Every structure is written in structure tokens, then in C-alpha cells.
Amino acid sequence: MRAARYRRTAPVAAAVTAALLLAGCTSGSGPAGSAAPATSSDAIPNGAAPLQPLPAETPAALAPYYSQKLSWQSCHYEYECTTFKVPLDYDHPGGHDITLAAIRKPASDPAHRLGSLLMNPGGPGGSAIEYVQGSARGIDPGLRASYDLVGLDPRGVGESSPVACLTGPRMDAYAAIDITPDDQGEIDALVAADKEFAAGCQSNSGDLIGHVSTVEAARDMDVLRALVGDPKINYLGKSYGTFLGATYAGLFPSRVGRMVLDGSIDPSLDSRTGNRTQAGGFETAWNAFAADCVKRDDCPVGHTEKEAGEQLDALFKKIDAQPLHTASGRPLTESLATTGVIQAMYAESLWPRLRQALTTARTGDGSDLLNLSDDYYERSGDGSYPNLMFANMAVNCLDLPAPFADPAAVEQAVPDFEQASGHFGRDMAWMALGCAYWPTKATGAPHTIRAAGAAPIVVIGTTRDPATPYAWAKSLAGQLESGRLLTYEGDGHTAYGRHNDCIDAAVNRYLLGGDAPANGTTCAK
Structure with a gap:
């Protein structure tokens, strides 16, 4: 249940990084005593x-x-x-x-x-x-x-x-794909990336x-x-x-x-309601960050909360048109920039890093935001990834039916998501498309x-x-x-x-x- 990318693990202690999201419950039937939601009328x-x-x-x-x-x-x-x-x-x-x-x-x-x-x-x-x-x-x-x-x-x-799905280079490409498509070509590229991810999981993981x-x-x-x-x-x-x-x-x-x-x-x-509600959660967290930021001398996004939100949107739009270069040589795309901001929402201890990252991004250097994004994905310095996001997609797509069947359904839902979150709603609507192409039918339900x-x-x-x-x-x-x-x-x-x-x-x-x-x-x- 929820978008297939914005999830992570949560800390018990500061030594562990902040984290992610969820899924719905699964059901089944069979001689071994499988569990399934009841069909009684005492539902809540x-x-x-x-x-x-x-x-x-x-x-x-x-x-x-x-x-x-x-x-x-x-x-x-x-x-x-x-x-x-x-x-x-x-x-x-x-x-x-x-x-x-x-x-x-x-x-x-x-x-x-x-x-x-x-x-x-x-x-x-x-x-x-x-x-x-x-x-x-x-x-x-x-x-x-x-x-x-x-x-x-x-x-x-x-x-x-x-579960295994993509190589490091292919995961780099998947993480960087535009998740706020502006035209049919960008929609087609996103669909192709989602299909490649699903096919990779099926090929490398089989029945698992x-x-x-x-x-x-x-x-x-x-x-x-x-x-x-x-x-x-x-x-x-x-x-x-x-x-x-x-x-x-x-x-x-x-x-x-x-x-x-x-x-x-x-x-x-x-899954659709969960994703939309979670978008609202990130909006709430951004508003808390912005309220704190504008009180500080080093805030790079203005002097009022409204101005902070406008400047974040303007930065995302600028990066969408022209990705920023970074010290690593990997361009910072809008999706990676958004993930970097999202990463910093998980803990107040990351807010100083976000202020610094937004400051450098406004000068044309995306390195700090890219580092935050890499932390989110747990990408190693050698370009490899753990199986965090592979398992994330596999579990989520199995636990609940896909929220959207195709891009047209996403486009119809975008206004609803944007009402829940003006800064992250569009991203989270399009991210939820991935399960539409999953090779295994969902076994769970709300x-x-x-x-x-x-x-x-x-x-x-x-x-x-x-x-x-x-x-x-x-x-x-x-x-x-x-x-x-x-x-x-x-x-x-x-x-x-x-x-x-x-x-x-x-x-x-x-x-x-x-x-x-x-x-x-x-x-x-």
C-alpha cells in the first residue's frame, strides 16, 4: 500500500538512519490454514x-x-x-x-x-x-x-x-527517472522504467x-x-x-x-488512499521544517513559510528543466532532488543538512541533495544498492492491489494528491504507478x-x-x-x-x- 519508493526503516537509536513506509495485509486460502479478511458485517x-x-x-x-x-x-x-x-x-x-x-x-x-x-x-x-x-x-x-x-x-x-531486481547502474537510472512527467514522452519513459524494474524482479527472483x-x-x-x-x-x-x-x-x-x-x-x-495520506504527512513535515528554517540566519528559502514553499517549488522546476551537476558526475534530477528533501523530513537532526543542501543547490551544485538521496536509497560509494527497494516494491505490490491501472488513472488522481500535498503530491501519485506492471497479482486487501x-x-x-x-x-x-x-x-x-x-x-x-x-x-x- 503506498508509493513504491518513499519507504525506509526507522531508527531505535541515532546510529540507525531514519526510514520508510508500509504495505497492506495479505490473504490467501488453503489447507495449511491461511489467513484472510473475513466477509462479516462487523468491519470497522x-x-x-x-x-x-x-x-x-x-x-x-x-x-x-x-x-x-x-x-x-x-x-x-x-x-x-x-x-x-x-x-x-x-x-x-x-x-x-x-x-x-x-x-x-x-x-x-x-x-x-x-x-x-x-x-x-x-x-x-x-x-x-x-x-x-x-x-x-x-x-x-x-x-x-x-x-x-x-x-x-x-x-x-x-x-x-x-529479492533481486536491478544492477547498480540500472537502479541509478530508475531512481533518477522523471516522476513528474510533463508530456507523453516522459510518461512513456516512466512506464518503461517501471516495467523494467518489474521484469528484473521476476527474472532474478522467480517464484519468490x-x-x-x-x-x-x-x-x-x-x-x-x-x-x-x-x-x-x-x-x-x-x-x-x-x-x-x-x-x-x-x-x-x-x-x-x-x-x-x-x-x-x-x-x-x-493503496491509493494510503499514498495520498502519506503525501499529506510529508507536507506537514515540510511545513514544520520551513517554520523552523525561516527563523534561522542560514535559511536558504526565504523569510516566511509561504516564501519557503514557493522557493522549493521553483527549485524543483528549475532542476526539472536542467539537472544540476554534482561532484560525483551523476546529474541531480528533479526526482533525486525530491528524494533528498524527503530524506531530511524523517528526523529533525537532518534539517541542518537540508538547509545546507538547498543552499548549494541554489548555487547550481546538486552534490549535497544527491548525498541525501543516496542516503535514502542506501546507495554505497561503489554504486551498489542493498535490496531494500527491491523488497519494498515486491511486498507492497503483493499486499494490496495497485492504486492505478495506467497513466490515465494517475493523471485523473493528481489534483486530489496535490490537494493533500502541494509540494509532493504529484510525485507520490506518479510513484504509485509501479505496481500496475507487477508480474504477480496482489494477494491482500484492505x-x-x-x-x-x-x-x-x-x-x-x-x-x-x-x-x-x-x-x-x-x-x-x-x-x-x-x-x-x-x-x-x-x-x-x-x-x-x-x-x-x-x-x-x-x-x-x-x-x-x-x-x-x-x-x-x-x-x-
Whole structure:
């Protein structure tokens, strides 16, 4: 659900970069006990039916997967790594298996160990293995003492049978393609790029791209829960990781332990509505940046918020007509410039870099904006890319039907998107076209998640979150029978472990002692 490019993983600590977006939930049917949205009349918002739980008893066909023995091996100095098998297709287990990879940092106080805390940073496409390595030392000491910190790369991601699509040079071209086409030639070029991306994924990934849904990834999490010996799952998910965690709760409500969902996603939204709403989230974040910028001596975009927006639009228009040159030799196109600005919306700590980047761009040098864009895509200095965006597209296109069938549908929707976001709406409408050419039919649909009978689930929303608008957290918390909404009045993508003692204390108290904050608790900036 949502545009196929604006997604990233969210930080638990400053050592990890800010991040991205989400997808909808998937469904299926079959002898292995697949999950599907119900067709009952008790749906909540938007007419979306609730996700139905799987049978409490593990099907016999899955018993071999649940009875594997993990072999943890020392890796990366203070961590342990392992792999295990899961079926490619849960409807037909015992056939083609795939290998998933996980990492853990053992609890430093084994005598008082509470179990495993599974962590996911979002995406879809963010590596949980890298996330745990990058954030573990910044986690509260009490949590490090009491929990094994565990990262499982979801299927199709990182070290877990990763989806592959384009080479580095072709990904460079894809990232740079014009996503605000002005004529038929530019529309044709964008469609060709989307088709090339989809064909590359199909050619290089085969059947895997039809089995990387969020429902399947949640079922993989339950296999790992059993293999580490935990009767219930303890979980910290951010951004798309909230959708993954909420999906797990919907499928296995009786196996929910202490669950925190930060930067939450609303599974009841169709992909078009989600993309348009997210565009509004980035508009809100830009307005917050502009309000801060114009108070500073080094603001390069004017002296009022209105002037800042006008100058940003003028800069994008200028770059669209003539890309800027950069120190790397790669031209800064309008799409790369927009991605650079978007990257800086994820965290206030990036706002000084954006002021500098806009300053140099206005002099004709696109190097700083290009660096921000490369950070967003996690492009390496050697020109290679991780599989973040490949998995991102594969999961999103499988989890929800495409928002648009063709360019004509996008053109019709552009005014609606621009009403939600004057600066980013057009871009996000056209970015959502990619799934129209995806080779695998979507298996999911919008739905609500009730997770009846689950333990308290803490849902965190940030009022000016760019990538996961606050309204999504309110909706998810309202859908969950045991949802507890925890609000951060502030900026940036996600809240826990970043900059607010009130949020951190509430979450740590819950994860360590089980004392969930009262529903509606608010923490100020």
C-alpha cells in the first residue's frame, strides 16, 4: 500500500538512519490454514473486514518447521547468528523451502531474562539484522539485561532469501527517472522504467516475489518464536514493522506478549488512499521544517513559510528543466532532488543538512541533495544498492492491489494528491504507478486488525510524522481490541529511543514490567 519508493526503516537509536513506509495485509486460502479478511458485517473503517486469526493448533504439515533445532553461532563480535527453514508457500508446505536468517544479542543478565525481544525497523525491506547491530548499544540498559535482542530479516529481505531486481547502474537510472512527467514522452519513459524494474524482479527472483507478503512474514515470525522457546512473542516494530507486528497479533492473538508498534500504519486503507495520506504527512513535515528554517540566519528559502514553499517549488522546476551537476558526475534530477528533501523530513537532526543542501543547490551544485538521496536509497560509494527497494516494491505490490491501472488513472488522481500535498503530491501519485506492471497479482486487501484476546498492544503515533501520519496510529489503536494509543507531540518518523524521555520511560516500563500506558497518554516535545 503506498508509493513504491518513499519507504525506509526507522531508527531505535541515532546510529540507525531514519526510514520508510508500509504495505497492506495479505490473504490467501488453503489447507495449511491461511489467513484472510473475513466477509462479516462487523468491519470497522472503510468497509474493510477484520483479519481472522489462524487456528490455535499448529497444522501437522507445519510441525517439521516448528520442531527445527537452531544452531546459534558467534558472529559480529558480540552477537550470535542462525538460519532456519520455512515453506515458500504456507498453503503447500513441504515442497519448496526458503532459508531465513536471524541475529541475537543475548541478555546480559541471564538470571533475570524475560525472553526474546524481536525487533523490526520497517521498510518493507529494512534489514532487522542490521538494525539490531546498529541500535543494540543505544537500547535501554534494562532491556539489554532482560531480553535477547533478536532481528529476523523478513523473507525477501537482506540475508533471508533476498529479492533481486536491478544492477547498480540500472537502479541509478530508475531512481533518477522523471516522476513528474510533463508530456507523453516522459510518461512513456516512466512506464518503461517501471516495467523494467518489474521484469528484473521476476527474472532474478522467480517464484519468490509471489511469496513475500506480510501475512507470510508474520507466520515466519511465529516459527522463530517457537524455535527460540518463547510461548509468546515480545516485539518492537517501527514504521512498516508496526504493520508486520499488528498482522502477527491478528493472526496469533493468544501468542502476543509485550508488543510496541511505533510509527503506526493503518491496514484498513487502500493503496491509493494510503499514498495520498502519506503525501499529506510529508507536507506537514515540510511545513514544520520551513517554520523552523525561516527563523534561522542560514535559511536558504526565504523569510516566511509561504516564501519557503514557493522557493522549493521553483527549485524543483528549475532542476526539472536542467539537472544540476554534482561532484560525483551523476546529474541531480528533479526526482533525486525530491528524494533528498524527503530524506531530511524523517528526523529533525537532518534539517541542518537540508538547509545546507538547498543552499548549494541554489548555487547550481546538486552534490549535497544527491548525498541525501543516496542516503535514502542506501546507495554505497561503489554504486551498489542493498535490496531494500527491491523488497519494498515486491511486498507492497503483493499486499494490496495497485492504486492505478495506467497513466490515465494517475493523471485523473493528481489534483486530489496535490490537494493533500502541494509540494509532493504529484510525485507520490506518479510513484504509485509501479505496481500496475507487477508480474504477480496482489494477494491482500484492505482490512482491519482486531486481535481479540491479545495482551495490551502499545501503539505510538507522532503528530507530525512524515511517513506514517498520526491519523494512522489513532486508527490502528482503535481497531485493536487491546490497543493503547501513546502520542508524541513532535516531529520526525517514530518516537521511541530518539529524543523524548516521556515516551522512552513509558515504553521501557511496559516492556520490563508489563505496565502498559493508559490509552490516550500524550508526551510533549
